[in-house]
Amino acid sequence: MTAFALDWLNLMIRWFHLIVGIAWIGASFHFVWLDFSLRARPEQPGGVLGTSWLVHGGGFYHVEKYLVAPSTLPDDLHWFKWEAYLTFLTGFALLAVQYYWNATAFLVDPSVLPMTGGEAILFSIIFLLGGWLAYDLLCRSPIGDQTGWLAFSVYILIVVAAFVFTHVFSGRGAFIHTGAMVGTIMAANVFRVIIPNQKKITESLLKGEAPDPKLGKIGKQRSLHNNYLTLPVLLFMVSNHFPFLYSHPMSWLVVALIVLAGGMIRHFLNRVDAGDTPQSVAWALPVAAIALTVTIWWTAPVATFGIGKVSDAEVLSITQKHCVMCHQAAPTHDGFKGGEPPKGVLLDTIGSIQKNSAQILIQAVQGNAMPLGNETGITNEERAKLGAWIASQ
Secondary structure, eight states, X not given: OHHHHHHHHHHHHXXXXXXXXXXXXXXXXHHHHHHHHXXXXXXXXXXXXXXXXXXXXXEEEEEEEESSOOSSOOTTOOOOOHHHHHHHHXXXXXXXXXXXXXXXXXXXXTTTOOOOHHHHHHHHHHHXXXXXXXXXXXXXXXXXXXXXXXXXXXXXXXXXXXXHHXXXXXXXXXXXXXXXXXXXXXXXXXXXXXXXXXXXXXXXXXXXXXXXXXXXXXXXXXXXXXXHHHHHXXXXXXXXXXXXXXXXXXXXXXXXXXXXXXXXXXXXXXXXXXXXXXXXXXXXXXXXXXXHHHHHHHHOOOOOOSOOOOOHHHHHHHHHHXXXXXXXXXXXXXXXXXXXXXXXXXXXXXXXXXXXXXXHIIIIISSOOOSGXXXXXXXXXXXXXXXXXXXXO
């Protein structure tokens, strides 16, 4: 019953996380597009930077953006913040339910770094906070005034963090923490910079004072960073479903390529929205395509050679030793005891192994996602034997 209840808790948090995440990303994409769509028009009021006309839902909208802020504010001023806050809170709750609850299986890989589940959770929290602090220091440093150098520095920060994660956590844990760190940076940008700066501007207006234009400039910079980071972080968040992404011993290079590809795609779309011709920024798309092509090549499975004929008995012995504590009708593994086998997969007979051979090949032969955290110490030779047996079927 505990495992069943945990599955439902996981599902409900994941559902909520998706809902608020879609709302946040949608608002982010819309407002960045809106910012780029602004045009100076002869009829616009004084103090207005530009206006934009939109049509949607059977009506027309006319939006104005002020250089700093209008002289007066209405009572029904709308703030866009809870989408970001709830996305972070539900994301962290999901991290706790999915990874912290059974950290020894999902975060720890003894072959990477022997540690307890508690130590892995502590490292996780430290890294999430440390990633934000390092990013924030970069933005507040002299580099923060140089767009190109700042973008490059943030890119290197993410890649270095991914490198560290791959030397601390399991492959699955490393990738999800890369996404979690970037997501924390994005949410903290809203909570610690964008909304506080906007509140300071509002307070100045209410006092009849001229707001500091630098506050709006900084807020826009952080908002644009969030926009560029969205595509990579979405892929990192679904990476646990695709072992080939994190199975490579140098999977941090996959992170580097994904961030590059996502950033280039976003850059092309942003510049076109800003009024640049597609031809002038077309170079970004080949860069993204090359990065994705290299990623596919880098993560391609390597054929196993040198293994002779493997008997059914040998395969059954391997699964009995490394798999059935989770993948049997009544799992004995602490993380699944009292519930059903993960995804309903049974591996306790030759027939069930044959039925699920495609998943075994992906998860345990071509990738190292299974056994979870390699708790049972499966060897490369045993993985090769599984692959050879599957190939002979």
